[in-house]
Amino acid sequence: MAMQIVPLGLVATVTAGTPVPVSPALVALFPDPKSDVNHNVHSILFVADPANTGKVYIGVKGMNKGTRAGVLMPLAVPTTNLIPTFSVSLTMGANGVSLDDFYIDSDTSGQGALVSVLIA
Numbered sequence: 001m002a003m004q005i006v007p008l009g010l011v012a013t014v015t016a017g018t019p020v021p022v023s024p025a026l027v028a029l030f031p032d033p034k035s036d037v038n039h040n041v042h043s044i045l046f047v048a049d050p051a052n053t054g055k056v057y058i059g060v061k062g063m064n065k066g067t068r069a070g071v072l073m074p075l076a077v078p079t080t081n082l083i084p085t086f087s088v089s090l091t092m093g094a095n096g097v098s099l100d101d102f103y104i105d106s107d108t109s110g111q112g113a114l115v116s117v118l119i120a
Contacts, residue, residue, distance in 0.1 A: 003042060003118050003119065003120050004118070004119045005116060005117075005118055006026070006116065006117050006118075006119055007114070007115075007116045008022070008025035008026055008115040008116060008117060009025065009114065009115070010049055010112055010113070010114055010115075011025050011104050011112050011113060011114075011115050012049070012104070012106070012110055012111055012112030012113075013104060013105055013106045013109060013110065013111065013112055014109065014110070015109050016054075016105070016106050016107055016108055016109045016111075017065070017066075017105065018105070019057075019059065019061075019063050019065075019103035019104060019105040020103060020104055020105075020112075021061075021099075021100070021102070021103055022044075022099050022102040022103065022104060022115060023039045023099040023100050023102075025115060026039060026041075026099055026117065027039075039098055039099045039100045040095040040096065040097065040098050040099070041095055041097050041098075041099060041117040041118060041119050042089060042090070042094055042095055042096070042097065042117075042118040042119060042120045043087060043088060043089030043090070043097060043117065043118040044087065044088050044089070044097060044099065044102065044115065044116070044117050044118075045085060045086075045087045045115070045116045045117075046058050046073075046075065046085060046086045046087070046104075046113040046114075046115055047083060047084075047085045047113060047114045047115075047116075048075040048076070048077070048078045048083055048084045048085070048113055048114075049078070049111060049112060049113060049114055050078045050083055051111070052075075052077055052078055052106070052108070052111045052112075053077060053108055053111070054077060054106055054107030054108035054111060055074050055075060055076060055077060055106065055107045056074070056075040056104060056105070056106045056107075056111060056112055056113050057071050057073070057074050057075070057104065057105045057106065058071070058072050058073045058074075058075065058086050058102065058103075058104060058113065059071040059072050059073075059102075059103050059104075059105065060072065060101055060102070060103060061101070061103060063103055063105060065105045065107075070103075072086070073086040075113060088102075089118070094120030095119060095120050099117070
């Protein structure tokens with residue numbers, strides 16, 4: 001089975017300090033409930049939006065960027081020479097990573113990460 005790279009686009013916070021789930025971005029691309037696409041992917045890549053002026057935090061449900069509870073990775077402010085990234089993959093099984101587990105928060109409202117997934 002061929003793998004498909006799917007760019008989900010920018011997943012951004014509406015209000016800094018209020019984490020947003022990543023999975024609705026995938027559902028928006030595949031809205032048909034009868035589709036065989038679910039919230040599981042082979043891998044996921046987070047890239048700090050080059051326009052960010054504050055840090056972005058990748059974490060799990062209930063994350064708190066202030067205490068760092070539930071934070072998997074802070075993405076630093078991008079620079080001319082460096083755009084921070086974070087990726088997760090499970091190579092032992094196809095589509096073994098659930099997007100439902102990932103949330104994004106930021107220091108600045110309206111900022112976030114460009115997200116791409118690999119679907120087997």
